Amino acid sequence: MDYISPKESALRVNRWAKNTIAAGSRHSVGLKFDGTVMAVGDHKHGQCNVSDWCNIVAVAAGNVHMATNTGNAHTIGLKSDGTVEAVGWNKHGQCDVSDWSDIVAVATGWRRTIGLKSDGSVIAVGRNNDGECNVSGWHDIVAVAAGDWHTIGLKSDGTVTAAGNNRYRQCNVNDWCNIEAVDAGYLHSVGLKLDGTMVAVGQNKVGQCDLSSWRSIVAIAAGSKHTVGLKSDGTVMAVGWNEYGQCNVSDWCDIVAVAAGLTHTIGLKADGTVVSVGSNEYGQCDVKGWCGIQKQHYD
Template sequence: MRPRLMLLVVGFLMLTQLLPLRANASEAGSSLEAERSKSGVTMVAGGRGHGLALKQDGTVWAWGLNNYGQLGEYGQSYDRYTPIQVQRLSSVIAIAAGNEHSLALESDGTVWAWGNNSNGQIGDGSGRPGLGHSAPIQIKNFSSVVAIDSGANYNLALKSNGTVWAWGDNSFGQLGDGTTNERHIPVQIQGLDSIVAISTGTEHSMALKTDGTVWAWGNNASGQLGDGSTTHRYAPVQVQGIHSAVSIATGGSHSLALKSDGTVWAWGNNSYGQLGDGNTAEQHAPVQVQGLASVTAMAAGVRGGHTLAVRSDGTVWAWGNNASGQLGDGSQINRSSPVQATHLDAVSAIASGTSHSYAVKSDGTVRSWGLNNYGQLGDGSKTSRFSPVPIAAFNPVPYAETLLYRFDGTILDFDQHYMLWKRTGDTMLWLYNRADKSQVMVYDSYGSEDKVSQAMLSDDGVIYTLVYNGVPVSYYWKQGKVLHRWEGQTQYGTNEYPDGTVVYTLYGTTYLYSTREGKLLYSFSGSGKLEYREVVFSGPGEEQYPYGAWYRVDGGALYGIRI
């Protein structure tokens, strides 16, 4: 499925000569930058098999596994390989993803949840299998929230008064209320105040106090609570030796703290090297991650056993489990000390799913890598990636492709470099060079009845068809010469449309309809046709990536319809 459509129909120029549309540079530049700002991503979150993104305009987008409706598409449970917008949300400031459920925090301090509710993680008071929600619902009587996080099947929320609240699965005391009782509505964690940050793992939790100390509770089988023991704790206990923490992160069964000096400390399960201390020995108290300084952010894979960190220079470093390429170093080799993820710089935010990872760049674009069996990388495929790839839906399209050309004839074909058009009356066929604005004549009937019926660009030339006494004859033309001639060919192939997109005409009106989105995307009346083309773009330091777009060809005019 291609990126979502944003219709941008360019105006019409009534000219008899070839003329590209030119806009006021300063006005166009400012409006385009404003549009980029609104569409940029600020935050990402990873679940077991799905991903979430928060845009600057307050909307939430989701992709990947959707078996419990965790993508927030009402009444649907289809997996999505590219992002779709979550319904009912428009002013979100934070997001979180659990195993098969999702959370959003709105600017008014309310919390919204959707997806699996088998352990009460939606917070609606039911908590029975089969009563999940495929679209967000508000958690009632719960407000003044400033931060959220989701564990495997439970959640934490931090209120503006520094208290922490929890709900969902409580098998190991991860809700911190002194019991192992499942909670279907939020309950306050006792003995915690002055909290500034929270973090959830598979079955254990952490909180950071204003004094820089870290507190933990829940499953402690691998020492992930950092209190020097392997005893499960049903209420918060203090992590040993951490007094100047500024950030925390919780993985499946390991934990991390970022100190004010930019160093990272880790403890708990280390079977994949996820503690980053150069070995695979379990640690029940914090140890320093080797060779890593100037860190500004961290993320840990729930269940997957890998860890990510962003340094002040915008580079991403990773260590631990790499079976699915979730470290992003181009390999599948586990790492017990940090390695740099490839092709990543200027990163402002990161997130980890079970065996996949995300990074947000400072320009609001998103990269993903790792396991992709449910489409959780959002790149339109189910192919796992060992190095970061762009999620095209969040990558700004070069605005040069918002275009209009008009000829005194009809445009037949076009690509990034050329346009093929025939003059009114079908007597002449012209090839126009978009780069230098020059053109050459491919065919002229010279007064004969042999008019052009079809024409298209080939890889390195032009193929066109003339009709002699009702018999089509086709020609292959290149650099001013006809190199081949054959009879009978009238079709040159078809374009593959984006998944779920249908074009049809009824009573003189042409419609572009998305079966995936269930809505009409574009329509026009009268003559003309819609063409879908895929071109390849690249930017400074970026790998090339394909981008698909629809165009309307009508009466010699070419309209760009933004996708």
């Protein structure tokens, strides 16, 4: 067998990571072991209409715009055959993914959907007022993330590229290296390095980018104005906006995956159950009865 360096191995694994929980602005989504999907929370635009989905291997939940908080959102499901399902608000064509194929990962932002293809190229549909869908020239991408107005792509060499609005320097990621995971919030971007430390750029008004002291991180999630990190021991850290208690995760344990929405955070436990903190105005934290949710797995 050819030698694979630790760096190459980590990035190869990251490419096939499947997101099995997702937190939108006002709803939460969970992928079960049998490939079916559960959803709770705001259902104004049918974004929780996932009960008939099957053969799903990853899920993503779109956010409302942080400033307007209008309640418009959508949900995306990646199928085992590389096609994509979508439900919810579709004013800007963000759910027009029925013709997609050969997809290995998906991400959702405000009014758009991003798809990573098996050849490392990227496609996008939806709002593009700030160039956030200008990803057609990207190549060698192994992971994607979408904020409100910007899109992040992790390359196979551990560097990062970005497109879209850069008002708060949230796209200033060109000097990042040795990155194995990325995520994007409302106006900030975060990266997980191979050594378990973090980097962040963008708006830091409420401390959502104060991650320099974090260590032993194995997974990350960026909410609208908060950032969550999963540690190797199954505990969780969070910084940023905490008006609704969405950062109150210090007592969590045995966590294997995390997701962050507008005002809530959810965590998947090793036993397949789910925990949550934050606003529950729309029932987005009503996940206590969930069970059989998949761990994040790798092909």
